[in-house]
Amino acid sequence: MSKVTIPIGPQHPALKEPESFILTLNGEKIYKMDMRLGYNHRGIEKACEERTYIQSMYLLERVCGICSHSHSTAFVQAVEELAGLQVPKRGLYIRTLIAELERIHSHLLWLGVAAHEVGFDTLLMYVWRDREIVMDLLSEISGSRVNYAMNTIGGVRRDVTPEQTRRVLKAMDALEERTKYYIQVAAEETTLISRLSNVGYLSHEDALRLGAVGPTARASGVDQDTRRDDPYAAYGDFSFKVITDRHNDVYGRVIVRTLELMETYGICRQVCKNLPDGPIAVKAPRKIPSGEALSRYEAPRGEDVHYVKSNGTDKPERVKVRAPTLANLQAVSKMMEKNRLADAPIIIAAIDPCFSCTDRAIEIRNPQDGVRDVMTWERMQKRGVEWYRRQGIDFAGANKRLEKRMEKLTR
């Protein structure tokens, strides 16, 4: 068979979000992969500049549907640093609890998706059934299954009752038992092992060189975890192991995530047992003093970085989000080498991709000549103005009148 180019995406059953992976095949073997991002650009960073800090927090929570708490916490931490706020201990503990519950639900979701990508739908159904336990917990504590809206600048919005901590402890026992079963399945089920072993190989050196983060890096033996290396929230108070593995392949990533779940249950237990008394939040000023802050957070998918620049008003000057998927995507084309078409979906899925969190720009490609181009804000504005002018709508006069009126008002 000669070389065939097959598109995986932008629309493809293996992908939950639009993103384009163009595979060149030699028979069933992958010869090379070309990746195109930018199908999900939503302009969230720019939109934050138009909103107050509180509004931006709610907007950033919607960067991702799975790690929503991660993004809002990362942002809130940066703002608290700028404002010099000391979050009360109880608030930090509750933040940590939600973060870890989110990690459980994210890892279980991933395990199901991974099983589905290799055609093991039974495991998918089982895992997602058990995931409901933690989803119920989250909705009981926060009132919502996906976007928890627990954070506020200076603490958290809702308190956790003793009844709720009891339920969390009970659920951890149930989940621990189920996870042990899945670890056993992953260790014993031959078709699953044969589909995952030696697939998507990423060596220790390549993981470091390409800057992989989170479970993807830890499965290549990179011993890094922001929770331990740069403790935030209440992680400094708890003991837990950072799971690493030297399989370097998709199977290793399954092992890292399932074992990480076991550690997470331990952290949740420690939070619930040692929950300190006191207030859950301090009052935050509306205007944040000018400055810059960088906040690191270990999201379920890897390290999430938020950068906030303030200018002394109630709106941020610049917000930058580096989602973990962006760091891991570089490694995907390395992992694709020497694999087969059948492995492509699981290799992409193995980094637990979240493309809408990642996309920060739209790349325009002319279908005729294939020329690629990125549009700047000014060009887009100009293009918009011209487009409307061609339609017979011209705001130039109205703009001038508005400017004049504004001048008068400010004078």
Added chain:
Amino acid sequence: MTALIGILVFPGVFFLSLFGLVCEFVDRKLHARLQHRVGPPWFQPLADFIKLVSKETIIPEEADRTMFRLMPALAVAAAAAAALYIPMWSAKALFSFSGDVIVVIYLLTIPTLTFFLGGWSSTSLYAMIGSVRCLTQLFAYEVPLFMGVLAPFMLASTWNFSELAEFYRAHPGYMIFNVIGFAVSLVALMGKLEKVPFDIPEAETEIVAGSFTEYSGRYLALFRMAVDIEMVVGASLLAAVFLPFGLGLPAGVAFALYVIKVLFVVVLLSILRTLFARLRIDQMVDFCWKYLAPASLVQLLINLAVKGALLS
């Protein structure tokens, strides 16, 4: 006239389609329950069929229109024709001649070839890759299936279904020697029906729907019906070859027994497909030649030995 009714209504195309839908329901419901899901209501396969038939049919511009439209009908015809030579609830099939088992196995190969040709002539990339996988898989499971199914015939020294039934009615104990052949044929049948772990030609996370990617409307409905009929015929073949008991009973009882036998095979298929992850095509070919084909050879050796020791 009776022959015509036999071909078209009972036990021909109409009965097979209906029974195929029942089997699909049993398969889907059981699969769902094993996965801790609710599963479809009993009329779902029929509702799906009616829905597909009433939907718009889109044929890709690039496709070979004649081949594209011919293949679904051919698939149904071939699968249904195979049923005419398999004895279902009596020792005698509707048509019978010496060597009919070979014809049945070859007729059962035709649907797979139509999947290949239909996918190939729809010129979609996904369909073409699916089609090539279809054929690759065919070469892997076909030989074990042949040897597995033919082993009991060898024991009975015949190439005819009716004579096979007569032989096992006379010596029911010999059925027990064919257990390995039954297991091999069951696994090979899963490959033929493209069920997990052998659903490689239609692996949805890789190549969308494989050969059927471009099919829609009534042509897709026909293809799906062909798969259902293939399931019934395949299960009937296994029942006739490996479970040839109770064929002399009164018509009603024998028919009920036949239904139970077929459903037993369907249940086995559906339990097996719940248990595994999808293999890769290279792993599938490896598995078939490394384990399945040797196992069927062992079955042939056992039968030769039994024949030499007990029947001479």
